[in-house]
Amino acid sequence: xxxxxxxxxxxxxxxxxxxxxxxxxxxxxxxxxxxxxxxxxxxxxxxxxxxxxxxxxxxxxxxxxxxxxxxxxxxxxxxxxxxxxxxxxxxxxxxxxxxxxxx
Amino acid sequence: xxxxxxxxxxxxxxxxxxxxxxxxxxxxxxxxxxxxxxxxxxxxxxxxxxxxxxxxxxxxxxxxxxxxxxxxxxxxxxxxxxxxxxxxxxxxxxxxxxxxxxxxxxxxxxxxxxxxxxxxxxxxxxxxxxxxxxxxxxxxxxxxxxxxxxxxxxxx
Numbered sequence: 001x002x003x004x005x006x007x008x009x010x011x012x013x014x015x016x017x018x019x020x021x022x023x024x025x026x027x028x029x030x031x032x033x034x035x036x037x038x039x040x041x042x043x044x045x046x047x048x049x050x051x052x053x054x055x056x057x058x059x060x061x062x063x064x065x066x067x068x069x070x071x072x073x074x075x076x077x078x079x080x081x082x083x084x085x086x087x088x089x090x091x092x093x094x095x096x097x098x099x100x101x102x103x
Numbered sequence: 104x105x106x107x108x109x110x111x112x113x114x115x116x117x118x119x120x121x122x123x124x125x126x127x128x129x130x131x132x133x134x135x136x137x138x139x140x141x142x143x144x145x146x147x148x149x150x151x152x153x154x155x156x157x158x159x160x161x162x163x164x165x166x167x168x169x170x171x172x173x174x175x176x177x178x179x180x181x182x183x184x185x186x187x188x189x190x191x192x193x194x195x196x197x198x199x200x201x202x203x204x205x206x207x208x209x210x211x212x213x214x215x216x217x218x219x220x221x222x223x224x225x226x227x228x229x230x231x232x233x234x235x236x237x238x239x240x241x242x243x244x245x246x247x248x249x250x251x252x253x254x255x256x257x258x259x
Contacts, residue, residue, distance in 0.1 A: 015218070026226075028226070030204060045140045046139060046140060054214070054216075055214055056214060056216065056217050057211060057212070057213065057214070057217055057221075058211070058212045058214075059209060059210060059211040059212065060139070060140055060141055060145075060209070060210045061208070061209045061210075062145040062205055062207055062208055062209065063205075063226075064200060064203050064205065064207075064208035064209070064225050064226050064227075065208055065209050065223065065224070065225055065226070066180060066181045066182070066223075066224040066225055066226050067180065067181075067226075069223065069224065070183075070222075070223060070224050071221065071222065071223045072185075072221070072222035072223075073211075073217060073218065073220065073221050073222070074217070074218040074220065075216055075217040075218065076216050076217070076218070077216055
């Protein structure tokens, strides 16, 4: 299981700024190991962020997103103390969900 | 090992290498997310093909898409890109890197209530045009910017 995501969510003037740092190799499938064998691709394919059961952002990624991916976005309506939940799924079917409190 | 990869990419134009890998079963997308993951769009080799696979056809150029990214990226493995769409009713923002083996890097769906601005980091194999494709009100718009890479990101 991958390490937890680091999520920061801060509310200001009715807009919540969300910053997420995920821990993932994001292996492209194009590199080779020392023995010359191709390292299989392993990357996050889909990401979604929900607040009060409503999706506030969703994304589909290819292997060209950097290792330990970072995203930042803003959405309206969240209040301090609300929870925001992030989920990713990678191409091997691994999943991880983490939540953070808006402050 | 890096040099071998670069030679192969030079020799094979990158595309055929990847096709070979795919044929050999090395590049195998998972099954869990496959239903919603747009495999076709992520696996094509050119920007034009990616536009087609995304249903964008030939998007119109727009000055209302702002891309904030460095002119020169020292490290191609981590290129920060911020895209803001000022087009009303923006539904999605995609990032495409012309000279990567597969141009489509990421596609973000933006529901109503979320600001139409997204920041992320991508890998770039070499100096390339980067396209921001925006879907708004069912129509597609695009903006591009060239980012020079001094150290490639795919080799790692």
